[in-house]
Amino acid sequence: MPLSLLKYGLSRDYPVTGDIPATPDLKRSYDVVIVGGGGHGLACAHYLAKYHGVTDVAVLEKGYLAGGNTARNTTTIRSNYITPEGIAFYKEGVKLYGEMSGELDFNVMFSQRGQLTLAHTEATLRSFHLRAEMGRHMGTRLEVVDQKGVEALCPRLNMDYGGPLEVLGGLWHADGGTARHDAVAWGYAREASRRGVEIHQRTTVEAIDVEKGRVTGVVTDRGRVAAGAVMIACGGANYEVAKLAGVELPIRCYPLQAMVTQPLKPWLDTLVSSVSLHTYLVQSSRGELVIGGGSDPYMSYSTRSTLEMKEHLAEGAVHLFPFLKGVRVLRQWAGTTDMTPDYSPIMGASPVDGLWLDCGWGTWGFKATPVAGKRMAETIAAGKVPDILAPFALDRFERFAVLNEMGATAASH
Amino acid sequence: MSAVYPLSEAGAAGDLRDRLVAGADVALADLTPWPRFGLKGAGAEAWFADRVDLPEVNRVTEGAGLRVLRLGTRDIMVLSTDAEGSPVQPLRSAWEAAPQSYSSWREETWAWLRLTGPKATAVARRLTAFDLRAAAFGESDIAQTRFAHQDGVLLRTGDGFDVLFDIASTAKVVTDIRAAIDREEVFG
């Protein structure tokens, strides 16, 4: 037992740390208002306060802290993207995850046990090679493994030799992993609030005030606040919130579902995903198998689970690991993803001065939490977009400078 | 010179012929070689209207060795009610140059299986999510739906069903139906 726990056993009363401060009264004005108290918004607040000295910040959260996609995602962290722009960005994200527990003095349980993505077709294998080559060029740990390599990394996998879903090879991403999603948000919230950032739960933004092309404040259900800058980081609500400022984002919302099984003694070390089966599995530190896959097939804001997605995920899981047939599902859930046309986020400036966007995170936002927070903080503090974010600008669509990450998220978030 | 269909001896799924069933509770038969003929296009309705008793969309009319299927306003098809199909061939020969009517080619693109017997419905419930209760799916109804993982057409035939579906998937469909028959025996 680590010594750091001694204080709990030795003190008479539980020594309260006060991770999450109670929601204070709203002030009339802040330098920065962040709309959305999820991982991204809280991370941005932390970096603003700690590294840029910007502490007059309010994070406004409609529901409870980090209750949107931060709470619902399946926590994959990876950087095995295709474009140099994407890899550079997500690689920094993985690095920041490695440092996060120390940065926040809060154990986010970053578990870097690697990600193995399976190819059942030659086309998929070809795309893996492209990722591996790009990854190698950009300095990430990424390699294509053959059938023997797959067997070595995941000995209990059904290779389906000679069958229609034969595993032809895999993409081994040693940097891939998971982290405890809630802890990431709480750690950022705790650190940000210690430096003076105010976190307002149950505070809904109802309007965004824009005067002469510049944002001046937001109207909430608890009153109006003036703001020097406003950042939108609301996950599934990004489209609607941006529209309050007259900005129409090229975003469509789709539900994304996942499920967990009852706890089992650990047997699966890596995260395993299959592009063809649209299924991935990872075993959590509680022993539960977390199983996810593709988005629902039609646009919706509904977070009601469907039986058909659960059946589909079970089918994929049982194909990959036939001995799981008797394992029981414990819980399924859904979140709302904000998908962009090129499967890449929208970060940086909006047509409204002082209104910054951290949107379009679709199914891949969790892994970017620290890097998006850090770089958006840099953006807001300096009032301009750093180079690493430039490719993700909103205006890329009208410039036709879309990013070639289509398919990059297939079956693995 | 002869036509070869998947479940014929030399056909693509010929190795699975023993999975067809001729039991008392349930039978699965291959009718793919039975004659059938269909037309699509703006002229299809007019051409058939002169020759057969045309049903409404998604309904069947039956008589004189033919079943007439209306799969769409401009999509009409006739199925033989026996292996010889004598009334189908003359219809087909008569078609040739009718304006704006085009072969629907379903005798080539579709396989045709028949699942019958007292347990046919119990088996079919394992293969389709479509509501098979008599009140929802009557004698003369057509269901264009999914059956055994395939898009297809489902008809009522006596105490069972005819199903027409992608001919290239015959081997898989026969395997899946046979597995459902086996599961009916195990699980009831």
Added chain:
Amino acid sequence: MKLLTCPMNGPRNISEFQYLGPVRLSPNPEAASDADWAGYLFGAPNDRDFQREFWRHTPSNYVFVAERHIGTGEVRRTYDPGEME
């Protein structure tokens, strides 16, 4: 499983259908500015409201229009594209 009522085939599980996305009205390609055309290509109504959408019933290959509320899921009406105003 949600039900969707095909105007030709009646109510069916929504998995029998292919979602073809919101009905988007193309501006005149010859007259539209690049920005307008990009807006047509990449933009989409995403409001929590009824939307007109194209759906295809795959077993019958029939495409139709549905008015579906993307917040509540309610389908108000389905009809043949020929009836679209």
Added chain:
Amino acid sequence: MSRLPPPYGSRIDRSRSLAFTFEGRRFEGHPGDTIASALAANGQWMLSRSFKYHRPRGAMSFAGTDANTLVQVGPEPNVAADLTPLEDGMEIAAQNVNGSLARDRDAVIGRFARFLPVGFYYRTFMGPTKDAWLKLWEPRIRAKAGLGVIGADAPDIAVDKATWHADVAVIGGGPAGIAAALEAARAGSDVVLIDDQPALGGHLAYTPEAGAVGELVAEVDGAADIRVLTDTICTGLFEDNWLALARRDRLIRLRAAEVVLATGCIEQPAIFHQNDLPGVLTAGGVRRLMHLYGVAPGRRAVVYAADPEGYRVAEELRAAGVEVAAIVDPAPGAAAPEGMRVVAGHIAAARGVSHVTGVEVGGEGIACDTLVVAAGEVPAWQLPAQAGAKLGYDDATGRFVLDLETPGVRLAGGLAGEGATPVGAPPMAPHPKGKDFIDFDEDLQVKDILNAVKEGYSELELVKRFSTVGMGPSQGRHSALATARLVAGATGRSVGEIGVTTARPPTAPETLGALAGPHHVAERRTALHREHLRLGAEMRPVGAWWRPYLYGSGDRSALIEAEVRAVRDGVGVLDVSTLGTLEVRGPDASAFLDRLYTMAHATQPVGKVRYCLMLNEMGTVIDDGVAYRLAEDRFYVTATTGAVPRVYADMAFWNAQWRLDVDVVNLTAGFAGFNITGPFARDVVAALDGDIDFSAEAFPYLTGRSGQVAGVPVHAMRIGFTGELSFELHCPASRAGDLWAAILAAGEPVGLKPYGLEASRILRLEKGHILIGQDTDALTSPEELGFGWAVSKKKPFFVGKRALEMRRRLGSTRKLAALTFAPDAELPGESCLVLRSGAPVGHVTSVAHSPTLGHGIALAFIHAEDAEEGRRVAIRARSGRMVEGTVVGHAFYDPQNERQML
């Protein structure tokens, strides 16, 4: 054995015995027993060790809703012992045990509980070194995680899945459910009645009034339109009344026009020190044990009667011969039943180490071996909540109340509030010694919930996430009410305001196997599948299709090279039946193709074959093929194998908007096709009987002819992928055997050789033909492919035209180029990067060693400025070494295209 005599034990068949083992010890039970009831009958109450502190645990409710009843049965993990029927020969083991169940070495963890406060893992395990978590702590924590063990040797389980429909589905076979089912059946509805127990009756079945069950069941049996599903749990209620019914390894999906929920209530535990000890039972648990399984819970019981139900249970215990040492009633001044003692107050603690030995009430100790808890119930809110019910709280009854307004779903019985009685709310102050458990799955005590709130996790969802309350296998059934009360008290809000966390399916565990259903993977066969096998083909899956990869066995590269040479030097035949084929017909057919493809088809003469290039609206190339104009109003159009389902769907989609008079059929499965290619191709086709003139004059390149060949109706086209003289014959699939046999016979004199997919890929690459999807990606424009020639400049509209114009103005920095390599050079692999000044500018899309040319050839995206003949580009091979390719401005093989024009 402590069995009670009949009529106790209505469910067991005493005439037969079943032998089984638990933890290696041999036991006997009866058919009708659950695993837990059989063990209890043998005095074995402890079933498991708890998740965190490894405390002894057993069944409390015998209702399948508990935590801590999960056991390992042979290879099957996490089996609910109090729900699963006992079977002969079962080998049962406890889970989460280090050592043995009785002497669990990890039980020592419980002593350190005070050092392990709620959420402790967020505050530690980060040192001493930088990667200590990953290297040191995580592996140790992982080793302690999980419950049951899953082995790869788990036997295959037969699973079943079906879909049912009904007018009315009634969930819950108790009195309320049976009444609802009978009423619906009388009104003429087709009813399915579902219950999770082996027999109908609900709570009636385990009361002294159980006799009434028989009459109810007889009435149900007599109703023609009621289908009864017992042993079946409704695990989810989804949109439009789509129900998941789990029946062991079966999943029944049921669509019902109307759903009646009558699943009753869930008993709640009371909160006191050591409230988790085996021997602590709920009132319902005791009743089930006695009435259903004929098991006496012990010899001497204390009954905690916060709910008046406790008094009735006390009477039942006495009637069964169990001494009732005391009734503990939180309400002061309650009248004692005759011959019983009532103690006013709350239970402070249970005594005992691995089983209850007594209780502490108001400073008094009362010895007992059974502690029965009647502490109130909550309606089973999970299914109603999934249906959209709102949850409130009634202070008088201490219950959650449900308000459901969703059309097509209604509540009956306990869910509708029937039978609720006032309950004395138990105290919620933490016991000084803790072990006053709120959540038995997660070993959470009162103080854990309160401390979570103190840390700022004051919203219920945050309490849940920080403490993990409700996240274990019992999913909050026993913890939700107590948690809500604690959080309400600590935050000054009402219990109703706090409520419960979102109820998510499944309401009870369902197996992955049943959800997945019988194994299915799509597979398609061409008409000649068995013929290829006969010819010795190695078949490989390509998408859903099985295709010949090569013919023969032995040295594979030699076989493939021989197939390539046969085409170049003689003649070969490839089965192209999987090629997408469509017939597009109607008065507007050519106008339709003009809108869909980039080239002009309105002006295409009948009998001509024209290349087709399809773009999406972004101007990206998504498919190609050819269109053969059969008649003014008929085209035979090909599409790539993988894309044809989408092309066919897109055609329907676009025409829903364009409203042209056109009809499309997808002939892919219905038409076979054979490409006869090589210098002697004409010798083969000319030798076939038929009415088509295959001479060079009568049948020029890029034309089509339809007629009879070998008695088979065919469309013949002079097109090819190999660069050689080629004829492609397409025929109805049912006649493919005849045509194929005729072709093989006609080709025999000139050595015709069937070839497979791999040779075909090399042949096409030698000719520089692209494969959409391999040599293109999600943004490839026709210009980048050098396909400007295939894009009409005259047409006012085609899909993607406007975007293409925009992209043209913006320019592109890459081009797909043909590259050659020195004969002995190392070849880059597919997807290797093309570097320019060290930066990636493109990648290799296709590469092969050309048997015909004797050197390596590739297609690659390179920088547009390098796309001139003779330029050299740098590529990093898989080995990491840099290799050089030389740009050629033409097809590698036969640059003048003379051979295909023969």
